[in-house]
Amino acid sequence: MKLVIANKNHSSWSLRPWLLLTELGIPFEEVLVPFGKTFDDPEWKRTISAFTPAGKVPALLDGPVQVWESIAIMEYVADRFPEKHVWPSDPAARAMARSIASEMHAGFQALRNACPMNLAWEHAPRDRGEKVATDVARINRIWRDARERFGEKDPSGGPFLFGAFSAADAMFAPVTTRFTTYGIRLDAVGEAYIAAVQGTAGFRSWRMAALAEPWIVEEDEIDEPVLVDHRPHLRRADPPSRSS
Numbered sequence: 412m413k414l415v416i417a418n419k420n421h422s423s424w425s426l427r428p429w430l431l432l433t434e435l436g437i438p439f440e441e442v443l444v445p446f447g448k449t450f451d452d453p454e455w456k457r458t459i460s461a462f463t464p465a466g467k468v469p470a471l472l473d474g475p476v477q478v479w480e481s482i483a484i485m486e487y488v489a490d491r492f493p494e495k496h497v498w499p500s501d502p503a504a505r506a507m508a509r510s511i512a513s514e515m516h517a518g519f520q521a522l523r524n525a526c527p528m529n530l531a532w533e534h535a536p537r538d539r540g541e542k543v544a545t546d547v548a549r550i551n552r553i554w555r556d557a558r559e560r561f562g563e564k565d566p567s568g569g570p571f572l573f574g575a576f577s578a579a580d581a582m583f584a585p586v587t588t589r590f591t592t593y594g595i596r597l598d599a600v601g602e603a604y605i606a607a608v609q610g611t612a613g614f615r616s617w618r619m620a621a622l623a624e625p626w627i628v629e630e631d632e633i634d635e636p637v638l639v640d641h642r643p644h645l646r647r648a649d650p651p652s653r654s655s
């Protein structure tokens with residue numbers, strides 16, 4: 412199988428299936444097509460369109476089978492590798508896992524727009540508006556509910572939403588980085604969950620590769636003072652073009 416992705420520093424959708432495959436120990440070949448200066452760079456679109464009719468990443472190629480949309484990729488992997496337990500085995504846990512994964516896939520636009528994924532920097536906390544605060548509160552609530560109802564009772568004893576790592580964790584992994592990057596604090600359950608996701612071998616390896624990337628995508632670099640620069644070797648030529 413080949414997984415087509417883009418820049419690890421910026422492509423939150425790419426991270427989701429990549430982390431799922433990596434954490435579940437499913438072998439795949441990574442094909443990374445770096446964005447141009449913007450996300451709709453025509454050259455990038457042309458290259459990506461050879462892999463997926465949707466012209467976006469991620470895309471999974473399995474022989475003649477093409478799968479796109481992160482959630483469809485996860486369902487394909489679940490069908491293809493039933494022994495890997497992409498979703499929790501318990502039907503009630505699985506129902507919640509699919510519900511919250513879908514909620515993530517379709518929602519939280521305010522948070523996603525205001526706080527683009529960027530593993531390179533950390534910014535000072537600040538009021539990012541009511542809609543962002545509503546998204547943050549809902550995500551914290553989801554994590555708390557999943558841990559209380561299922562995660563804490565799972566025989567695996569794992570620290571993830573449903574105990575053992577599942578597709579639900581892969582869907583929320585990029586959000587954990589937004590909280591870190593933008594200094595957004597959660598309750599104790601939320602903070603422990605962020606540490607668990609970011610402590611996985613898969614996430615640490617993704618992050619290391621992201622910080623070593625030589626690319627800047629101006630669209631996703633926000634105009635705020637940088638408290639911590641995890642990529643000091645890479646200085647942008649021009650000031651950021653966008654403020655949030």
Ligand SMILES: N[C@@H](CCC(=O)N[C@@H](CS)C(=O)NCC(=O)O)C(=O)O
Nearest residue numbers: 422423424450451467468469480481
């Ligand atoms: N709903 C899609 C979103 C995919 C997406 O927007 N990917 C971004 C990269 S993180 C992309 O390809 N952007 C390029 C574009 O929109 O042209 C999914 O779940 O896979």
